[in-house]
Amino acid sequence: MLTFTIRRLLLSIPTLLFISLVIFLLLQLAPGDPMAQVPLTVPPEVKQKMREALGLGQPIYVQYYKWLIQFFWVEPQVFIDWATRDTLLLGWLPDTHLSTFVDPDTGAVRPVQRAISWQTRSPIMDIVIQRMPQTLWVVGLSYIVGILIAIPIGIYSAYRHYSLFDQAGTFVTMVGFSIPPFFTGPLLIVIFSVSLGWLPSIYDTTHVVTDWASFKVQFMQMIMPVMVLALQTTAQISRYMRGAMLDNLNQDYVRTARAKGLKETTVVLVHVLRNSMIPVVTVIALGMPAIFGGAIITENVFKVNGIGQLLLTALFANDLPMVMTLTFIFAILIVLFNLIADVLYGLLDPRIRYD
Amino acid sequence: MTEQAIPSSPIEAELELYGALVDKEPQKPPRSQWIDVWQQFRKHKGAVFGGGFLLFITLAVVFGPFLWDVDPKALDIRNKNWRPIYQLLFDSEAKAGWAHPFGTDQLGRDIMAQMIAGGQVSMAVGWLAMGLALVIGSAIGVLSGFFTKLDFWLMRFTDLVLSLPILPLTLLAVTLFRQPLNARFGPEGGMFILIVGIIGLTSWMQTARIVRGDILALKEREFILAARSIGTRSGKIIRRHLLPNVISPIMVSATLGLATAIITESALSFLGVGFPSDFPTWGKLLSDAVSRMQEFPERVLLPGIAISLTVLSVNYLGDGLRDALDPRLRGR
Numbered sequence: 001m002l003t004f005t006i007r008r009l010l011l012s013i014p015t016l017l018f019i020s021l022v023i024f025l026l027l028q029l030a031p032g033d034p035m036a037q038v039p040l041t042v043p044p045e046v047k048q049k050m051r052e053a054l055g056l057g058q059p060i061y062v063q064y065y066k067w068l069i070q071f072f073w074v075e076p077q078v079f080i081d082w083a084t085r086d087t088l089l090l091g092w093l094p095d096t097h098l099s100t101f102v103d104p105d106t107g108a109v110r111p112v113q114r115a116i117s118w119q120t121r122s123p124i125m126d127i128v129i130q131r132m133p134q135t136l137w138v139v140g141l142s143y144i145v146g147i148l149i150a151i152p153i154g155i156y157s158a159y160r161h162y163s164l165f166d167q168a169g170t171f172v173t174m175v176g177f178s179i180p181p182f183f184t185g186p187l188l189i190v191i192f193s194v195s196l197g198w199l200p201s202i203y204d205t206t207h208v209v210t211d212w213a214s215f216k217v218q219f220m221q222m223i224m225p226v227m228v229l230a231l232q233t234t235a236q237i238s239r240y241m242r243g244a245m246l247d248n249l250n251q252d253y254v255r256t257a258r259a260k261g262l263k264e265t266t267v268v269l270v271h272v273l274r275n276s277m278i279p280v281v282t283v284i285a286l287g288m289p290a291i292f293g294g295a296i297i298t299e300n301v302f303k304v305n306g307i308g309q310l311l312l313t314a315l316f317a318n319d320l321p322m323v324m325t326l327t328f329i330f331a332i333l334i335v336l337f338n339l340i341a342d343v344l345y346g347l348l349d350p351r352i353r354y355d
Numbered sequence: 356m357t358e359q360a361i362p363s364s365p366i367e368a369e370l371e372l373y374g375a376l377v378d379k380e381p382q383k384p385p386r387s388q389w390i391d392v393w394q395q396f397r398k399h400k401g402a403v404f405g406g407g408f409l410l411f412i413t414l415a416v417v418f419g420p421f422l423w424d425v426d427p428k429a430l431d432i433r434n435k436n437w438r439p440i441y442q443l444l445f446d447s448e449a450k451a452g453w454a455h456p457f458g459t460d461q462l463g464r465d466i467m468a469q470m471i472a473g474g475q476v477s478m479a480v481g482w483l484a485m486g487l488a489l490v491i492g493s494a495i496g497v498l499s500g501f502f503t504k505l506d507f508w509l510m511r512f513t514d515l516v517l518s519l520p521i522l523p524l525t526l527l528a529v530t531l532f533r534q535p536l537n538a539r540f541g542p543e544g545g546m547f548i549l550i551v552g553i554i555g556l557t558s559w560m561q562t563a564r565i566v567r568g569d570i571l572a573l574k575e576r577e578f579i580l581a582a583r584s585i586g587t588r589s590g591k592i593i594r595r596h597l598l599p600n601v602i603s604p605i606m607v608s609a610t611l612g613l614a615t616a617i618i619t620e621s622a623l624s625f626l627g628v629g630f631p632s633d634f635p636t637w638g639k640l641l642s643d644a645v646s647r648m649q650e651f652p653e654r655v656l657l658p659g660i661a662i663s664l665t666v667l668s669v670n671y672l673g674d675g676l677r678d679a680l681d682p683r684l685r686g687r
Contacts, residue, residue: 015514015515015518018515019515019518019519022519023524023527026524026527026528026531027527027531029531029532171401174401174667174670174671174674175663175667177670178614178663178666178667178670179659179663179666179667180618180621180622180662180663180666182621182622182625182638182641182642183641183655183659183662183663186641186645186648186655186659187655187656187659189648190648190649190652190655190656194648194649194652289520293520293521293522293523294522296522296523296526296626297622297625297626300625300626301645311523311526312526312626315526315527315530315628316530316627323527326523327520327523327524327527330520330523331518331519331520333520334518334519334520335518338518
């Protein structure tokens with residue numbers, strides 16, 4: 001199992017390199033010019049110099065190589081420096097100075113050049129880290145809520161196969177599967193914010209939870225975005241759960257368990273559930289990146305300023321380094337969760353051996 | 356010994372033996388596979404409704420313009436912001452009437468005509484993108500299942516494409532390639548080609564995997580060996596013997612592909628990277644209406660319901676097809 005994990009980890013490196021190359025080459029074809037916002041009074045030769053200062057005059061492979069260095073070498077250094085300086089967990093370690101260097105001309109200590117956004121001229125990773133918590137809160141919570149709703153529905157509708165509950169559950173999951181989030185979002189806003197006035201329609205990310213009242217505000221504003229995303233998760237996972245339970249309920253070991261006099265709850269919730277969870281757990285892991293993708297739309301509907309919204313604004317503003325980094329982060333998430341799903345499958349099911 | 360009529364001759368004995376094998380009922384005419392499939396399909400109520408609704412909506416958007424010949428782009432500023440006809444039920448003062456059953460928008464364009472025109476685009480994008488994805492997916496699946504040498508590389512390629520972040524990349528590609536294609540084919544044609552192309556190129560992977568799996572299993576069967584032993588060429592084996600046998604997984608993934616294509620197109624329009632602003636599609640109508648949904652909720656509801664019902668019916672159709680085409684489930 002360990003060798004399999006290591007082999008998969010090593011294999012994911014060329015995959016990620018290939019994906020980054022695809023994104024990079026796609027961006028090379030972009031017609032936009034980062035100097036488009038510079039006033040027309042600036043003479044063309046100055047503009048040309050500004051372009052070169054951004055590294056745009058270099059050949060493509062040099063630009064790609066420099067991007068790789070920025071992402072895989074410089075940013076981790078900055079991160080380690082920050083971790084040893086400011087975090088509680090690693091702050092007791094001596095401060096590292098990986099991301100600074102001594103200028104040979106003046107002898108002053110200067111920070112290394114990081115990848116900057118063309119919109120804000122600040123390091124991309126800083127902005128991403130600012131935006132990450134909002135996305136993680138909404139996406140993570142919705143995923144957990146979705147799973148918690150889906151699993152009992154799946155178990156019960158498989159146990160009472162073709163009952164009224166099963167029919168209704170299948171219909172509801174089918175509907176949840178079919179209604180896109182850009183319709184459920186506005187629909188919920190019309191019902192709960194406009195008509196009933198119960199919930200706020202915009203997610204306020206500057207809100208700080210200090211006491212019970214502010215927690216309540218935070219809770220109220222999270223309900224709708226979380227439920228919109230959770231509906232999709234629930235629909236998908238409860239279908240898998242039902243299918244997996246149905247496959248297992250007719251197996252011989254279930255009859256044996258009943259025959260030796262085990263209680264029905266033990267049979268269903270211990271014997272059958274544990275075996276049915278094997279494919280469902282991998283589906284849960286595989287669905288994680290897709291939820292991040294769906295969050296782009298939900299964030300747009302509820303005005304959450306997470307990474308999905310950051311990607312959209314960067315796209316419209318032609319901020320290519322930002323787009324490149326964000327798309328690549330999405331790719332890393334997909335590759336990572338595929339790996340997790342494969343490893344989990346092997347760990348949970350002793351019948352499956354990869355090596 | 357028991358009393359038994361002793362046959363007078365061996366020939367008569369043989370006839371009696373065969374007589375026991377003959378069915379008591381009159382013989383039924385032979386049944387084709389597709390009649391069986393249809394009868395199983397008819398049992399799935401949701402699938403029949405789904406298929407019926409899909410047919411209805413397709414006919415409605417194709418023949419709608421002949422029945423309701425109002426120009427969707429014609430401005431009529433005097434008659435702007437009409438409410439749909441059902442508004443008269445609760446509010447007899449409402450600006451509504453049979454001239455515009457679904458009402459008009461803020462520029463006085465007829466919403467019914469816009470829904471029909473938008474439906475045409477959404478359905479056309481859905482069908483074409485699904486077709487493209489099917490052709491690519493089946494081709495890669497068949498090639499990689501049939502030719503062992505290609506298998507490794509084609510499947511690695513499929514895995515790579517599967518791990519691309521699809522929605523971000525789609526957004527990226529649409530924003531990047533909009534201008535060159537628009538210059539060549541006009542703003543609407545360029546966008547149409549772009550969206551169909553992108554959705555088709557990013558959704559063939561599941562089809563390819565399923566088809567490859569089935570081909571791998573079929574390839575080892577005796578009828579393929581028989582075909583090969585009488586000297587049938589690979590191309591003919593694929594066309595005559597393999598493709599007809601994988602038609603059912605292809606059809607099921609076609610329905611799923613149609614649903615995803617419609618949703619993706621609407622999502623792109625919703626995020627503002629789809630078709631130009633005066634060109635109605637369901638997603639575009641929805642996203643344009645979101646900013647004014649407090650006063651005119653029906654403008655969000657109508658296209659939203661159209662998208663959701665179409666996708667729902669396609670999903671039910673796929674569910675029914677999967678049951679009907681699976682010979683193990685058929686006849687139960």
